[in-house]
Amino acid sequence: MLASNIFFPELLAHTGQAASLLKAISNEHRLMILCTLQSGELSVGALNKSVSLSQSALSQHLAVLRKDNLVATRRDSQTIYYTIADERVLVLMQTLQTMFSQPEEKREMELS
Numbered sequence: 001m002l003a004s005n006i007f008f009p010e011l012l013a014h015t016g017q018a019a020s021l022l023k024a025i026s027n028e029h030r031l032m033i034l035c036t037l038q039s040g041e042l043s044v045g046a047l048n049k050s051v052s053l054s055q056s057a058l059s060q061h062l063a064v065l066r067k068d069n070l071v072a073t074r075r076d077s078q079t080i081y082y083t084i085a086d087e088r089v090l091v092l093m094q095t096l097q098t099m100f101s102q103p104e105e106k107r108e109m110e111l112s
Contacts, residue, residue, distance in 0.1 A: 041083040
């Protein structure tokens with residue numbers, strides 16, 4: 001059974017923020033980027049190899065994530081490193097992992 005103690009007034013006050021976060025991660029490629037960054041900081045080159053996108057496409061997706069402050073950058077000489085900047089993203093990614101990375105029977109048991 002799903003929890004019924006959701007604090008609707010607090011949620012309603014932040015629906016815009018929630019919608020922005022969900023919109024930013026609603027793209028499959030951006031979701032893959034965030035999944036990859038869960039393990040820690042990575043250079044653009046390492047990210048590029050992990051998510052199998054062209055440099056241009058990766059750059060565009062990273063720009064969206066940066067704009068929404070979901071990832072942060074660090075420059076070391078000519079190398080740019082990315083990391084998840086918002087703790088809520090890590091919580092959300094862990095929730096998604098629980099929902100989709102387990103056998104369906106186990107997921108159903110946890111949700112009931």
